[in-house]
Amino acid sequence: MLAQRMSLLSESGTAAAREAAKVAAAAGREIVDLAAGEVIIAPPKTVRDGAVAAIEAGINRYTDSIGLIPLREAVAVKLTASTHVNWTVDNVVITNGAKQALFDAMLAVVDPGDEVIIFKPCWPTLPSQVLLAGAKPVFVDVKGPTYIPTIESVRAAVTPKTKAIILNSPNNPTGAVYDRAALQAIGDLAIGYQLWIISDECYSSFVFNGHPHESIVTAHPGVRSRTVLVNAFSKELAITGWRLGYFAAPPDIVSAAKKLQSHTTSNANVIAQHAILHHLKVTDGVFEKGMFERLSRARTDGLAILARLADVPVPQAEGSFFFYLDLGKLLAKLPTRAPVKTVDDIARLLLEETGVASVAGSTFGDPTGLRLSFGAPPELLLPALEKLVGSLNALKSRQAAA
Numbered sequence: 001m002l003a004q005r006m007s008l009l010s011e012s013g014t015a016a017a018r019e020a021a022k023v024a025a026a027a028g029r030e031i032v033d034l035a036a037g038e039v040i041i042a043p044p045k046t047v048r049d050g051a052v053a054a055i056e057a058g059i060n061r062y063t064d065s066i067g068l069i070p071l072r073e074a075v076a077v078k079l080t081a082s083t084h085v086n087w088t089v090d091n092v093v094i095t096n097g098a099k100q101a102l103f104d105a106m107l108a109v110v111d112p113g114d115e116v117i118i119f120k121p122c123w124p125t126l127p128s129q130v131l132l133a134g135a136k137p138v139f140v141d142v143k144g145p146t147y148i149p150t151i152e153s154v155r156a157a158v159t160p161k162t163k164a165i166i167l168n169s170p171n172n173p174t175g176a177v178y179d180r181a182a183l184q185a186i187g188d189l190a191i192g193y194q195l196w197i198i199s200d201e202c203y204s205s206f207v208f209n210g211h212p213h214e215s216i217v218t219a220h221p222g223v224r225s226r227t228v229l230v231n232a233f234s235k236e237l238a239i240t241g242w243r244l245g246y247f248a249a250p251p252d253i254v255s256a257a258k259k260l261q262s263h264t265t266s267n268a269n270v271i272a273q274h275a276i277l278h279h280l281k282v283t284d285g286v287f288e289k290g291m292f293e294r295l296s297r298a299r300t301d302g303l304a305i306l307a308r309l310a311d312v313p314v315p316q317a318e319g320s321f322f323f324y325l326d327l328g329k330l331l332a333k334l335p336t337r338a339p340v341k342t343v344d345d346i347a348r349l350l351l352e353e354t355g356v357a358s359v360a361g362s363t364f365g366d367p368t369g370l371r372l373s374f375g376a377p378p379e380l381l382l383p384a385l386e387k388l389v390g391s392l393n394a395l396k397s398r399q400a401a402a
Contacts, residue, residue, distance in 0.1 A: 029355055030355050031355050031356075031357055032356050032357065032380045032381070032384040033373075034358050034373045034374075034376055034381070034384060035359045035373065036373050036375060037172065037240070037373065038234070038235070038373075038375060039291060039295065039321060040238075040376055041238045041291060041294075042238070043237055044238075044287035046279040046282055047237055047239060049278060050274055050275035050276065050278025051274070051275035053274070054274035054275065055271060059274060060270065061270070062266055063267045063268075063273060064267065065261040065266060066092075066093040066254065066257060066267075067267065068274070069089060071273050071276060071280075072093075074280040075246050075248075076089055076091060076092050076248070079092075079229070079231075079248050082215070083217050083218045085224060087248050090251050091250070091251065092246060092248050092254070093246060093247050093248075093249070094245075094273060095244075095247065095257075095261070097232060097234060097244065097245045098230055098232035099125060099129075100245060101230045101232070101245045102126070102129055103132070105247060105253065106129045106132075106198065107133055107256075108253045108260070109164050109196045109253070110133050111134070111135070112135065113136070113161065114135040114136070114162070115136045115163065116130045116138065116163060116164045116165070117138050117154065117158070118140070118166050119139075119140050119149050119166075119168070120139040120140065120141050120364070121147070121173055121174055121366040122166075122364055123172045123200075124363055124364065130166075136161075138157050138159075140154055140157050142174075142176075144315075145315075146176060147171065148178055149182070151189060154185075154186060158195075162195060163195065164196040164197065165186065165190060165197050166197075167183075167197060167198070167216060168200040169183075169199075169201065169213075170203035170204065170213065170318070170320045172320050173320075173322055173324050173363075173364050173371040174322070174324045175315060175316065175317040175318055175320050175322050176316075176318065177213070178216075179211075179214075180214055180219045183214065183216045184219050186216065187223040188220070190226060191226070196226050196227070196228070197216060198227075199215065199216050199217075199227055199230060201213070201215055201229060202231055202245075203235060203320040205236040205292065206235070206292065206295060206319055206320055207319045208296055208299055208319065209318055211318055213319070217229060225250055228247050228248075229247060230246075230247045231245065231246060232246065233245070233246075236291075237287070239272075243269060243272065244268055244269065244276055298321075298374040298375075298378050298381055298382075301378070301382055302381060303315070305382065305389055306323060306325070308389050308393070309325075309389055309392060310330075310393045311329045311392075311396070312325050313329075317374075321373055321374050321375040322373055322374070323371070323373075325370040325371075325372065326368055326369060327343055327346060327368050327370055330392065330395065330396070331343070331346075333396050342360075342362070342367065343360040343366075343368060343369060343370055344360045346360070346370065346392075347359065349391070350388055350391060353391050354387035356384045358370050358371060358388075359372075372385070
């Protein structure tokens with residue numbers, strides 16, 4: 001059965017896009033990587049100092065399978081402050097990145113044959129993990145410019161087999177930030193149908209336009225007993241490769257994760273745990289504020305450039321650090337016999353012509369989208385977007401002549 005489930009999976013489209021960029025760079029081409037799902041910046045000194053101190057102290061032993069108790073306590077304090085809902089050490093699990101947190105939650109919540117609602121476009125790991133758990137992903141399509149589902153569309157997807165709903169706000173890839181009304185409506189539905197909510201909030205530090213991030217447990221405290229809240233340090237501290245995530249959940253889910261992790265990864269990297277614990281003890285928030293301000297400026301400057309696209313709406317990009325372009329109108333205007341017909345064709349063309357690596361929306365289950373990261377260094381990002389706009393604006397006339 002597992003082999004059958006694995007056969008349904010494919011490599012992450014983001015990984016494939018970055019591999020294509022690496023091949024082009026290896027051939028001597030100058031490539032700007034806007035396919036990355038990370039901010040390209042050195043992590044804070046507080047994190048590095050914590051790691052060095054742990055190494056110098058000779059720390060090398062297993063921790064509790066769900067993480068150091070002081071770190072779990074610090075995460076509980078952090079979550080209590082950000083969600084205005086009380087969390088304790090008994091609610092927190094430290095994981096090897098958010099992917100493990102999400103998969104722990106999936107295995108704890110669903111049984112083979114269950115259905116899980118996912119909003120599409122979506123990060124491809126989400127349906128892949130549902131399949132690996134033996135369950136069935138049920139997609140609810142969301143459309144721009146907001147990319148927020150209507151509660152009617154969610155309700156229409158519920159069947160007697162539905163066990164859970166996966167939320168991702170701020171969203172990867174669309175940048176959507178769910179407002180309180182949407183979160184409350186989804187919470188009411190989950191309670192009414194007795195569904196679990198798995199809430200991926202890994203981009204919660206990056207919400208723009210003056211909109212604060214609001215967790216679903218803040219918007220609707222009544223869902224806390226049926227919610228697994230997933231987050232990570234990877235994005236906010238620029239340590240994606242360190243693999244340190246966490247989730248907060250009811251104690252029975254924590255207990256299940258403890259058993260699962262004891263037989264899979266044993267524990268998250270001990271040096272990374274001590275590094276983050278040190279950071280949480282001494283941070284003054286300057287690094288986090290500085291990274292947010294950098295991304296906010298990149299977003300503003302990038303949107304000003306993308307506003308010059310002729311047949312593409314300007315993305316809202318309210319959260320995360322992605323511009324998500326809807327190329328549906330542009331694709332519809334291309335000649336039917338033109339060599340460029342799909343978003344995958346456009347992504348390849350941009351890489352070949354402009355040296356800009358992007359991720360086609362087909363990766364996220366969307367035939368018209370294109371994801372661009374504004375986490376790249378600003379001195380590379382803005383010229384790359386200028387090239388991209390020039391290429392896309394010329395595409396229609398060039399394809400007609402082809």
